[in-house]
Amino acid sequence: MNESETIIHMKNLMLRYPTGKVALSGLNMDIPQGSFVYLIGESGAGKSTLLRMIYGGLRPTSGQLKVQEQMIRGASDGQIRALRQRIGIIFQGNRLLFSRTVFENVAMPLRVQGWDAQRLLPRVKKVLSFVGLEDRLWSYPETLSGGEQQRIAIARAMISNPPLILADEPTGNLDDDTARHVLDLLTSLNKLGTTVLMATHDLHLLTSHPGHVVQLRQGALVMGQTS
Numbered sequence: 551m552n553e554s555e556t557i558i559h560m561k562n563l564m565l566r567y568p569t570g571k572v573a574l575s576g577l578n579m580d581i582p583q584g585s586f587v588y589l590i591g592e593s594g595a596g597k598s599t600l601l602r603m604i605y606g607g608l609r610p611t612s613g614q615l616k617v618q619e620q621m622i623r624g625a626s627d628g629q630i631r632a633l634r635q636r637i638g639i640i641f642q643g644n645r646l647l648f649s650r651t652v653f654e655n656v657a658m659p660l661r662v663q664g665w666d667a668q669r670l671l672p673r674v675k676k677v678l679s680f681v682g683l684e685d686r687l688w689s690y691p692e693t694l695s696g697g698e699q700q701r702i703a704i705a706r707a708m709i710s711n712p713p714l715i716l717a718d719e720p721t722g723n724l725d726d727d728t729a730r731h732v733l734d735l736l737t738s739l740n741k742l743g744t745t746v747l748m749a750t751h752d753l754h755l756l757t758s759h760p761g762h763v764v765q766l767r768q769g770a771l772v773m774g775q776t777s
């Protein structure tokens with residue numbers, strides 16, 4: 551891990567929702583490239599809000615947020631679109647399209663980038679074999695278990711080989727064994743060089759899969775040791 555390279559930089563970062571709610575305030579943090587960071591904190595602490603800002607779904611109200619050298623606050627829509635092609639996202643509750651096959655779900659980020667089916671197929675097969683679900687290529691998500699669906703969400707997040715993966719409570723609805731399997735996959739990706747930022751409240755998983763821990767409490771950082 552090259553600690554001199556920062557993939558996410560925050561300085562006095564603040565986010566106020568249009569309702570007036572200040573969800574995050576005064577965040578200062580640098581996340582080094584190649585690290586595995588757990589974002590912990592109770593419900594309402596601001597974890598999802600922070601992840602949403604990092605992929606440009608929300609613009610900071612004030613302060614600085616720089617992701618892969620892109621300043622988020624003043625970024626154009628085109629710059630945000632370009633940034634999103636370099637970020638893999640595993641949303642809370644996986645958000646697979648149930649009317650589409652596993653192939654179509656996993657291929658989606660590359661379809662957006664204009665890949666044709668001929669190039670897509672080998673790439674989709676490769677990431678599905680990474681998550682151990684190559685045989686489910688033509689299945690529909692509803693025929694898969696919760697853990698399998700989450701592995702499909704991981705395959706989709708990694709398909710464009712992004713340097714950064716954001717995961718919002720990816721083990722939220724899973725039993726312990728299945729949750730560990732999901733974490734094994736994220737850990738393997740991290741070992742291959744991907745930076746992983748994962749929101750969770752499954753603190754017991756941290757003992758089997760250690761990482762840097764960043765804690766939010768009511769929108770502020772409690773401890774931010776990430777390197």
Ligand SMILES: Nc1ncnc2c1ncn2[C@@H]1O[C@H](COP(=O)(O)OP(=O)(O)O)[C@@H](O)[C@H]1O
Nearest residue numbers: 567569571573592593594595596597598599600
């Ligand atoms: N779209 C929104 N509009 C207004 N307030 C919101 C919105 N989304 C979240 N919040 C509030 O911001 C705070 C942080 O929420 P969130 O980031 O979802 O926390 P966490 O993911 O840690 O549970 C909470 O008080 C929540 O109610």
Ligand SMILES: [Mg+2]
Nearest residue numbers: 597598599642
């Ligand atoms: Mg959340």
